[in-house]
Amino acid sequence: MLLEIKELTKEYKRNGAPFSAVKDVRLSLDTRDFVSVIGRSGSGKTTLLSMTAGLLKPTGGSVTLEGRNIFDLKDEELSFVRNARVGYIPQGMSLLPNLTALDNVRLPFYLSKREGDAAAKALSLLDQVGISHLALIYPKQLSGGEQRRVSIARALINDPAILIADEPTGDLDADTTAEIMKLFGRIAQNGTAILLVTHEPDTISYGNRVYVMNAGTLTGKTETG
């Protein structure tokens, strides 16, 4: 099993009373899985993904990635796992404003010691997501869809085992959404597992399994494809 999430819980305080943003979530992904989680805004999707990538400490439960509980790792080790094994596409606009599209894409390459030609790889990824002509443009001058493509390319630069996407089509028009979802389909076919959350029902048809997130709980496994 590539990823195993067990009894994952995150409690916050709201008006002094504790409430669970994420509650007893169980979820497993294998290498070729393309899992979609649908849930309305505030249902706990981002909280779940943040814990899955080790960005947020859970109140309870565990996340095992490639056999290791990520919360047992030291910051250096966990950062390395995140850098090398996980491709994370954050919700909203997440490009670094001071770097060009190309530099944004190849930035993760330089966050651990690596050999190889990062620029060539980044250019070929930008080509795959269809915007190699924008390589030297800064994020401010890119459209929402273009920025999203850059962040997808960036998530792929280190050949991750799993791609985690937080509402990657959230603020895009229908055509662009369809193109981006097709892109995810191709990525999954190339052997990268995908965990994608969304609040738009029309994007779920692209995955092979669909879950529903509601008030912190994950239910309703549906097999598709």
Add this chain to the structure above:
Amino acid sequence: MNKIGYSLSTGRLSWENLRRKPFRSACLIIVVSILAFTLFGGSILVSSLQNGLTSMTKRFGADMMVVPAGNASKAEAVLLRGEPNFFYFDESLVTRIAQTEGITQVSAQCFLTSLSTECCDDLVQLIAFDPATDFVIQPWIAEVRSAAIADGQLVVGSRIEINSDGSIKLFNRNYPVAAQLSRTAAGFDTSIFMTRNTMDLLIDAAHKEGYAFIADREPKGSISAILARVDSKADAESIARSIKRNNQNVDVLVSQGILAGITGALQGLVVYINSFSIILWVVAVVILTAVFSGSVNERKKEFAVLRILGATRRKLALIVLSESALAGLAGSLAGIAAAGLVVFPFSTYIGLRLGLPYIQPGFGGVLGLILFSLVLSFAAGPLAAVYSAMRIGGAEAYFTMREGE
């Protein structure tokens, strides 16, 4: 491909962050450069003043100076600032002063001023000494010239300009210059020295050229000042009082008193400059801390993204620190260069305005001060960024990226 042939090291990321935020970067650099300017300018000032005082003390070879009554402040102006003047009394006083209890050595000097149009831009003080008894001027000449100076030759202060043929024109005649003295920061720098015989020759020649001296008496056969040394066990001030009691027509200047006044003024200035530098340093660190923590707050999302992409906490801290180091370095260098542009070309003017002895340190000293101010002003940047760096490294809450934030 050349445009993208770099790697995204920590330094490169910091550089891009500074480059793409020119306003913020300019603020950082300006604060540091003001600090560096003050530290370097201030330390040059302080060490020049200290140098000046040391050298002046060394040149005050006499413990006291007896001058005609009413001329004490004129004599002080001659000594300290080289303001030309003359006053005379009778040679016979030398013996009387020498016999005073506690006095071990005396030597007479005679003053004269040049004509303004001749050798130099301004009037110049001419000082004649008696080679047989002099204990002040000759040891000093010996530092730059081994042979004694002959009659008819001149020795000039460091700021006197000599003609290309090595002479100086006084009262329409040229006199050879035998030596030029080292800097003192005192009035001696714009004075011309000669033996008493030379001055008498010079006065005779001046008469032949048709010059008359508009003093109440002729300088020939008169003296202007008697320099004296006192017994090391004796108290110069009380000897000075007894000389004044026994001779109605004299004033007495005590070197210690003159130097104490200057030392006091200088110490006041040094304390002022030093406190100002320290306060400015603290203020700069506080301002920089505010700027950094503001910018880190504003860039929370950026740092969260870096963390998501696999940057360690250490890496985030390093990015902030190296941004501050780059800005600190640029600011320090700019500030020191700017201070250099003010301090070096205008050092003479600064010395004059301060009215205190001022001698700039040599190359090694300047280099040391550059290093000192560079290190201190540069350090302000990273020091101010440490707090922000620790904060981003420490907190995790905002690494959950939420919509709209």
